Amino acid sequence: MPVERMQPAGLARPTTYSHVVKTGSTVYIAGQVAQDESGTVVGRGDITAQVTQVFENLRKALASVGADFSHLVKIIVYVTDPRYREALTAVRAKYVQNALPASTLVVVAGLASPDYLVEIEGVAYLG
Numbered sequence: 597m598p599v600e601r602m603q604p605a606g607l608a609r610p611t612t613y614s615h616v617v618k619t620g621s622t623v624y625i626a627g628q629v630a631q632d633e634s635g636t637v638v639g640r641g642d643i644t645a646q647v648t649q650v651f652e653n654l655r656k657a658l659a660s661v662g663a664d665f666s667h668l669v670k671i672i673v674y675v676t677d678p679r680y681r682e683a684l685t686a687v688r689a690k691y692v693q694n695a696l697p698a699s700t701l702v703v704v705a706g707l708a709s710p711d712y713l714v715e716i717e718g719v720a721y722l723g
Contacts, residue, residue, distance in 0.1 A: 604660035
C-alpha cells in the first residue's frame, strides 16, 4: 500500500514533517496549531480565535484527501490550560457535529511555541 505525504494548500509549509499522510483508507493529520498559511500565529492570547484557526486548518487538511469532519475517527487535543475546555467545546461543536470522533484531551506545560494555546491532531478513515 503506497504512502502519500501531503502539504495541503492553505496550510503553512513545514520542512520537517507532512501535514497529511495517507495510507490506504487511513489519513493521519499532524498536530495543527493556530498558524495561518504564511506561518503567522493567529489569535495570540485568545483561545477562541486559536481553536477556530486550528479547526480551519483541520478542515483544509481533511479536504486535501476529499474528506470532512464526518471522516474523523480520532482526535487528540493538547491545551496549555484546563480552563480552555469550555471555549474548545464551543468551537468544536461548530465543526464536529453528528459523527463524533474518539477524543483525548491532554493538558500540557507548553507547545512548540509559547504563543500556542492549543494543538489538535487527528486520524480519519475514508473507507
